[in-house]
Amino acid sequence: MGLKPSDFRTDVFADWCPGCGDFGIMNGLHMAFAELGLEPHQIVVVSGIGCSGKEAHNVKAYGVHTLHGRTLPFATGIKVANPHLEVLAIGGDGDGLGIGAGHFVNTGRRNLDMTYIIHNNGVYGLTKGQASPTLQREMQTKSLPKPNINEAVNPVGLAIISGYTFVARSYAYDVRHLKEIIKQGIQHKGLAFIECLQPCPTYNNITTKAWYAGEDRKDPTTGKPQSRLYKLEETGFDPNVRDWAEDFQKKMAAMDKAREWGDRIPIGLFYKNELEPTFQERISNRIPFYMNRPPAKQKLGDENGFSTVDLTEFMEDLKTS
Amino acid sequence: MAGGAQGSGVDTAANIFGKACGYGGLYVFGRREYHSNIKGLHSYFHLRISPKEILANINDVDLLAAFDAETVVRHINEVVSEGGVIVDSKDINTKVLDIATLPPEFKEELVKFMKENNVGETLNDWLNHAKQKNVQVFPVPYMELLNQIGEKLGIEKISKITRMINVLTIGVSFALFKYDRSLAEKAVRATFSGKPKIAEMNVMALNHAYDYTEENFKNGFKHRLEKTAVDEKRLFLTGNQAVAMGKVLGGCRVQTYYPITPAADESEYLEAHQILKTGGEEEAIVVIQTEDEIAAVNSASGAALAGARAATSTSGPGFSLMAEGLSWAGHSEVPLVITYYQRGAPATGLPTRNGQADLRFAMHAGHGEFPRIILASGDIQECFYDAAKVFNLAEKYQMPVIHLLDKAMANCSQTYPVFDYGKFKIERGELLTEKDLEGKEYQRFRFTETGVSPRVVLGTKNGVHWYTGDEHNESGHISEEPLNRRLMVEKRMKKLELVKKEVPVEDKLKFYGDTDSENIVVSWGSPKGAIIESLEKLKQEGFSLGFMQVRLVHPLPAEDVKKALEGKKRIIDIEDNYTGQLGGIIKEKTGIAPNFHILKYTGRPMTTTEVYGALKAILTDKASERQVLMFGS
Numbered sequence A: 001m002g003l004k005p006s007d008f009r010t011d012v013f014a015d016w017c018p019g020c021g022d023f024g025i026m027n028g029l030h031m032a033f034a035e036l037g038l039e040p041h042q043i044v045v046v047s048g049i050g051c052s053g054k055e056a057h058n059v060k061a062y063g064v065h066t067l068h069g070r071t072l073p074f075a076t077g078i079k080v081a082n083p084h085l086e087v088l089a090i091g092g093d094g095d096g097l098g099i100g101a102g103h104f105v106n107t108g109r110r111n112l113d114m115t116y117i118i119h120n121n122g123v124y125g126l127t128k129g130q131a132s133p134t135l136q137r138e139m140q141t142k143s144l145p146k147p148n149i150n151e152a153v154n155p156v157g158l159a160i161i162s163g164y165t166f167v168a169r170s171y172a173y174d175v176r177h178l179k180e181i182i183k184q185g186i187q188h189k190g191l192a193f194i195e196c197l198q199p200c201p202t203y204n205n206i207t208t209k210a211w212y213a214g215e216d217r218k219d220p221t222t223g224k225p226q227s228r229l230y231k232l233e234e235t236g237f238d239p240n241v242r243d244w245a246e247d248f249q250k251k252m253a254a255m256d257k258a259r260e261w262g263d264r265i266p267i268g269l270f271y272k273n274e275l276e277p278t279f280q281e282r283i284s285n286r287i288p289f290y291m292n293r294p295p296a297k298q299k300l301g302d303e304n305g306f307s308t309v310d311l312t313e314f315m316e317d318l319k320t321s
Numbered sequence B: 001m002a003g004g005a006q007g008s009g010v011d012t013a014a015n016i017f018g019k020a021c022g023y024g025g026l027y028v029f030g031r032r033e034y035h036s037n038i039k040g041l042h043s044y045f046h047l048r049i050s051p052k053e054i055l056a057n058i059n060d061v062d063l064l065a066a067f068d069a070e071t072v073v074r075h076i077n078e079v080v081s082e083g084g085v086i087v088d089s090k091d092i093n094t095k096v097l098d099i100a101t102l103p104p105e106f107k108e109e110l111v112k113f114m115k116e117n118n119v120g121e122t123l124n125d126w127l128n129h130a131k132q133k134n135v136q137v138f139p140v141p142y143m144e145l146l147n148q149i150g151e152k153l154g155i156e157k158i159s160k161i162t163r164m165i166n167v168l169t170i171g172v173s174f175a176l177f178k179y180d181r182s183l184a185e186k187a188v189r190a191t192f193s194g195k196p197k198i199a200e201m202n203v204m205a206l207n208h209a210y211d212y213t214e215e216n217f218k219n220g221f222k223h224r225l226e227k228t229a230v231d232e233k234r235l236f237l238t239g240n241q242a243v244a245m246g247k248v249l250g251g252c253r254v255q256t257y258y259p260i261t262p263a264a265d266e267s268e269y270l271e272a273h274q275i276l277k278t279g280g281e282e283e284a285i286v287v288i289q290t291e292d293e294i295a296a297v298n299s300a301s302g303a304a305l306a307g308a309r310a311a312t313s314t315s316g317p318g319f320s321l322m323a324e325g326l327s328w329a330g331h332s333e334v335p336l337v338i339t340y341y342q343r344g345a346p347a348t349g350l351p352t353r354n355g356q357a358d359l360r361f362a363m364h365a366g367h368g369e370f371p372r373i374i375l376a377s378g379d380i381q382e383c384f385y386d387a388a389k390v391f392n393l394a395e396k397y398q399m400p401v402i403h404l405l406d407k408a409m410a411n412c413s414q415t416y417p418v419f420d421y422g423k424f425k426i427e428r429g430e431l432l433t434e435k436d437l438e439g440k441e442y443q444r445f446r447f448t449e450t451g452v453s454p455r456v457v458l459g460t461k462n463g464v465h466w467y468t469g470d471e472h473n474e475s476g477h478i479s480e481e482p483l484n485r486r487l488m489v490e491k492r493m494k495k496l497e498l499v500k501k502e503v504p505v506e507d508k509l510k511f512y513g514d515t516d517s518e519n520i521v522v523s524w525g526s527p528k529g530a531i532i533e534s535l536e537k538l539k540q541e542g543f544s545l546g547f548m549q550v551r552l553v554h555p556l557p558a559e560d561v562k563k564a565l566e567g568k569k570r571i572i573d574i575e576d577n578y579t580g581q582l583g584g585i586i587k588e589k590t591g592i593a594p595n596f597h598i599l600k601y602t603g604r605p606m607t608t609t610e611v612y613g614a615l616k617a618i619l620t621d622k623a624s625e626r627q628v629l630m631f632g633s
Helices: A021-035 A051-058 A071-081 A093-099 A101-108 A155-162 A175-187 A209-213 A244-258 A279-286 A312-318 B010-023 B069-078 B104-117 B123-132 B142-153 B158-177 B181-191 B196-216 B239-249 B264-272 B293-305 B316-321 B323-331 B359-364 B380-397 B407-411 B482-502 B528-540 B558-565 B581-590 B608-619
Strands: A043-047 A062-065 A086-092 A115-120 A166-171 A192-197 A229-231 A265-273 B002-005 B027-033 B042-050 B061-066 B079-088 B136-140 B234-238 B252-257 B286-289 B309-315 B336-342 B373-376 B401-406 B413-417 B466-468 B509-513 B519-523 B546-550 B552-554 B570-575 B596-600 B626-629
Touching: A021 A051, A021 A115, A021 A175, A021 A192, A043 A051, A043 A071, A051 A062, A051 A086, A051 B466, A071 A086, A071 A093, A071 A101, A071 A115, A071 A279, A071 B252, A071 B286, A071 B293, A086 A093, A093 A101, A093 A115, A093 A155, A101 A155, A101 B293, A115 A175, A155 A166, A155 A192, A155 A244, A155 A265, A166 A175, A175 A192, A175 A265, A244 A265, A312 B234, A312 B239, B002 B010, B002 B069, B002 B158, B010 B027, B010 B042, B010 B158, B010 B181, B010 B234, B010 B413, B027 B407, B042 B069, B061 B069, B061 B158, B069 B079, B069 B123, B079 B123, B079 B158, B123 B136, B136 B158, B136 B196, B142 B158, B142 B196, B158 B181, B158 B196, B181 B196, B234 B239, B239 B252, B239 B264, B239 B380, B239 B401, B239 B407, B252 B264, B252 B293, B264 B286, B264 B309, B293 B309, B293 B316, B293 B323, B293 B336, B309 B316, B309 B380, B316 B323, B316 B336, B316 B359, B323 B336, B336 B380, B336 B407, B359 B373, B359 B401, B359 B552, B359 B581, B373 B380, B380 B401, B380 B413, B380 B482, B401 B407, B509 B528, B509 B558, B519 B528, B519 B558, B519 B581, B519 B608, B528 B546, B528 B608, B546 B558, B558 B581, B570 B581, B570 B608, B596 B608, B608 B626
Parallel strands: A043 A062, A043 A086, A062 B466, A086 A115, A115 A192, A166 A192, A229 A265, B002 B061, B061 B079, B079 B136, B252 B286, B252 B309, B309 B336, B336 B401, B373 B401, B519 B546, B519 B570, B570 B596, B596 B626
Antiparallel strands: A166 A265, B002 B042, B027 B042, B027 B413, B234 B413, B373 B552, B509 B546
């Protein structure tokens, strides 16, 4: 008997503002875990600092609510120590692309088999609305004293050139789409990056729910709003790399899609490559028994606790008599 | 002592030399000094060799093997009367002030020396000056010898074998010492064990130089090295290597690091030996080179939460970056191990030199109040055992443990009897398994008598729990409630009382010499060897003096320290820093302050010669309260 999404709830009060995209992402996680047949103890949700960081407490699974920007290093250590854990790293746009940008890039180089979700709302919510690294230049969200002076980072583009082997985007208010993307990300063999677009109802008065929904640009004939979001999978876009020969071209196509913003914003899968060896595979090439006896599962001592390590080989090189 | 430009094989030469002496049953203590530079700047290795155990370096040099002119000007005044200098014949006419690598402030010292002693501007003038002090000079035409070897080997390009200058000097040295050359051959072969061709070339160079010396310096040299028989197995190793082996023994299975001197050698050594033989199935250590020290400390914490014994290894600048992660680990009660090799600080400081100025930083780094343990080793053997012990401490008390070391220990090499490690016990503390948890409600931070809550590693069935850097409740969820906050702070902090109570006496304080004496030395870390040797020397001269080595520097066993210091007439604090940090901490925790300080902050480790001198000055009432040591180039 599989678990239901509600089995992944906790009794911790979710203290986000009414209408916050974090509720959608939380539900997406619950649904994805249930549909994949995972059990709470198999999962570790590693989160950073900010509103999104609290999400770890609202998922019934091992939760590690870490430091600002350091989600990926913690997740890396956990996954390397026990590669059988299903590790999900989640964090905000400031967390992952500002203070944690170095980790964002370098984690891409390792291709650990885990999933990283960035909540992108363009602002630092918990510190009252400063510009995040994804806010476009010249935008002036409500609590900014002056328009944003910095250019925005392109999360999807950065993920592609940093070596993430699954790069996708979804939207916090399209929970069905989001949970499907999360499921795909978890199932992907390698490091999955998911940018989740998310309004901040309190501090981002520009890219709001109504803006994403296109309520400011109603179809003149039907009078219906024209959503700014469209799904890549509905356009015949093929993100899958099946042969290294097509990798460059697929990356370029994904980069091209990553540049789209404004009135047409693609969501869905931009790039996927399972040919790249995962970090676990790379370690296994050096340590053939790594998956059977990863660091967290090694015995260390005999039944009486005495270390059984044999240092003869170490000492042989150092011996002088 | 062997010296030359960085990259010219000084290190290799010293290791071969040390090994060869070890094969002959001799004890060796080696001190390695080098610039923060890849190639070209001066580096040297000072080896002290004796049939009896030795614990530190001394100032005197009996034989100086100079690969280049700079080595002569830097060290010739350290060579004793009736000592010798091996020098490249081609360097004899070098004008010392023309040596390109000499920094201006050092040239000023040279000019002053030349004026005061009426020494001319060429190296030959310097050598003649030394001869007046009865130093023997052995000029050797390095390039000519290499050409002859090249001819024998059919190598046209001599540049290919100029690296062997280092081995030539070993050949010359051992010939002067009349040491068994077969032991030197053995050491060369062991050093180049993976490269038989290079090994044979080097053996040839060694013998060629040995023969040349026997033929050309028939008058000989006063000093001898004689092999002795030994009936025990011995090792010759560095602190970095000892720590790496200790970690493996202690169960470390994930090591993270970001390259930094003088810590990185340890991680590389571990990676090179990552598959581990055991009594049962093979095990392995995963070494991850992270993008920075922030990632290093937090990845190590992550691995520790997942159940691996995990560590990171760094020096001051890296540890500065780890401060926030350390605070998180202390708060979340993570069994994290940080191996901390101090070097010359602050800032980039003296990146390749020694220092002990980070004790207070290690104690206080990280925002807020949280428990941590700091264990300071004082020699290479302690480095080994402590590197294993810290993992037990980290898991038993569920807190970060800093294994505090310094560059002197990291890079010194020393002879020891083979380590007896069979009795090391892995103590994982209160660790619950899936079975223990069946049908029970688990809370990670449950309040307990001792403050230690039973631990469950991530992924354990029936044990789901949470961690957060916010203040948490017993389940690990965020809580800002005042009462919970108070109880959590107290829960964490009181674990330190348990540490003070349970850590074995010998891991807290070690006593040497005459502890009943009215004079006592307090110190920690690498000065230990020089202090013990000085004590022995002073005892022979009739001076009575004890020595308390502090190992558990935090939490300081204040009661025991107080007992040891109460009523003493002279309390002498010896440290490689400016402020006497341990002395200050002792004063803070016990109310008893050292009344003498012997300090050094030139970046060079203390030698027995200078520690002995400073102590004797104090014991004979000729010293000021503060003496600053200076020896070492």
